[in-house]
Amino acid sequence: MIYNPFTKKNVNLEKTDTYKWTQSFLEELKKKRKMALRLGSLAVKQATYNVRPDVFKKLCNGKKQFEDLQEQDIILNIDQKGVDMRIGLDIVSMAYKKQVTQIILISGDSDFVSAAKLARREGIDFVLDPLGANIKDSLFEHIDGLRTCDSAYRQSGR
Secondary structure: OEEEOOOOEEEOHHHOHHHHHHHHHHHHHHOOOOOOOOOOEEOHHHOEEEEOHHHHHHHHOOOOOHHHOOHHHEEEEOOEEOHHHHHHHHHHHHHHOOOOOEEEEEOOOHHHHHHHHHHHHOOOEEEEEOOOOOOOHHHHOOOOEEOOOOHHHOOOOO
16 A cells, blocks of 8 residues: 555555556566566555656646646656666576576666676677667677567667
């Protein structure tokens, strides 16, 4: 449960359509061959509701008044903790044990620079799919390839 200060109601996230869809999606991913899924834990106690950035801009420039805010103008921010470390350890372990020849990481997080760099030093072909997100040069420097399989995320450039 999390308290929504805008609606002044508690929200049971497990009963939301997003939660149900996500759980179903993750269960299907777990069934896939040669697929490793690493889930962290949600930092629900640190969760916050924020005004959407586009709405905040309208509030700041006077195009919208605070009294005009609606529920859809507010978004829930919850961080997932522990995932980067788990994935990084998996990458390092597989590289040192020579268990794989290629790693395809679906992320755009520059926290993976060290793991990518180590894997490449161990001879692993390291491919990144950032799902359309821009990645930092420090990460781009330490990958062997950048590609996206889903055309909805394809972008020009790199």
